[in-house]
Amino acid sequence: MDRVNSVETSTDTPHVVICTTGGTITASTAPGGVVVAGDSDVATQAMLDELRTVLPASVRVSARAVLDADSSTFGPPEWDRLVDVVADVLADPGVSGVVVAHGTDTLEETVMALDLHHTDPRPVAVTGAQLPADHPKSDGPANLLDAVLLAADPVSRGLGVLVVLGRAILQARGVRKWHTTEPVAFARNAPDTPVEGLPPELERPTLPGRARFTGTRVDVVSCPPGSDAVALGACVDAGARGLVLEGSGSGNLPPLVAEAVTELSVERPDIVVVTASRVPRGEATATYSGPGGGAELAKRGVLSSGYLRSAQARVLLTALLSLADTNAGAGAEAGADASPEAGAAAVRRQWSRYHLYS
Incomplete structure (x- = not known):
């Protein structure tokens, strides 16, 4: 796995770092149809190899293994870990954006934790899959490609943490998983009309300091x-x-x-x-x-x-x-x-x- 470093990245060659956490996007199917976590290193490398065959040559990707579990097991310690890792990745000025590959079960909590702390204008796109990697109709590769392209695009700057699944792009706050199996897994609860003041996409005040989720019940x-x-x-x-x-x-x-x-x-x-x-x-x-x-x-x-x-x-x-x-x-x-x-x-x-x- 490539680890993030301080290699200079030219403005016309964006560098997107993919932070992997396990989840359905790297899972496989056991006999009987049970979905299980596989070897994430192997699955992630296969995912990157496939991604690079369809990604424009102008976009460079590297990966960083952060967690390796079903997101239903995540809680405050994992939120803390991901907030720290994303901040660490963005400490490299050569990074253009971050993608977090995440299970869908608790994605709505993770993106909220990230967005509350995300003061950097560079985009963070969180994606996943509803079908495992070995499924003939797996949605993971398309979701990952969309997330990387979004994270590499300057137009995404300043919008905070974005959820990217099923060709939908949603801002983090107000997001919730609305379907257990459909490819468009998430919807966003927000006003139907803009509120007075800033445009809705900019109404995302961030915390004045680093919160620690672990230890507060x-x-x-x-x-x-x-x-x-x-x-x-x-x-x-x-x-x-x-x-x-x-x-x-x-x-x-x-x-x-x-x-x-x-x-x-x-x-x-x-x-x-x-x-x-x-x-x-x-x-x-x-x-x-x-x-x-x-x-x-x-x-x-x-x-x-x-x-x-x-x-x-x-x-x-x-x-x-x-x-x-x-x-x-x-x-x-x-x-x-x-x-x-x-x-x-x-x-x-x-x-x-x-x-x-x-």
Whole structure:
């Protein structure tokens, strides 16, 4: 595997680095039809050899093995690893763009973690496959080619992290996997019309510092009609610093869950609660009255996820809580309030800046 180095790259010969993490794009099919991870080094080399036969000679590619697993096994440690690796790759001024080959199961979390930190104008394209590498109709080669061409194209600069699958190109924030098997695996939840101010493609504020996802527990709790607060209580007992509650409609909660959230706001102001919606499209907002309505919950300090759904809201909340802890440590040295309650209050103040199109 070629490793990224500081070799000069001319402006007319873009250099794209492919960071591999395993996933279906390098997987194979065992007897009985079970998809299994193969030898990623071999699969990646085969993928690169095939790519180079169709790639314009003006584009140079190299690969860097980062992870080797099904993305369903990924979590905060893997998000941290990928954020660090992408930053390291882009430290080379000769690199024109980055492609991350990733499993589709948790791609929406990874791209959110990357995009929150991606201040460099050079593009990062994240791609994968719905069919394994040895399938006669594998979509991986075409997706990889599209991602590399996008990452090499100057027109992609300044757009942040992009998801490239099934000939679709989507910005990271608001993305979610919407189909388990179709080639067009992802859709993006965002406003139908531009918001006032910057064009929608530029509405992606980045974090002021490096968040560390590992070590900050944020749980997602499904809150279907009639549910009680048992799951919520278990998450709190397990040490959750934040909760993303997936409700109905605009993010409304069942009565027993809403009652527990109200009690939590008094007894544990150090825990940040965000409501999201199980509805695929549209905005979660503090609109409705009543004990479980968003408007009433907002009075208790509960946040709404906007156009983000629960997976990406969890990533954002984890990042903000991590930064609050970092700032609290610095504040403690200066004699400022470094309590968990102060950190949670800071997250609540900052939340609307980062969730999509507040």
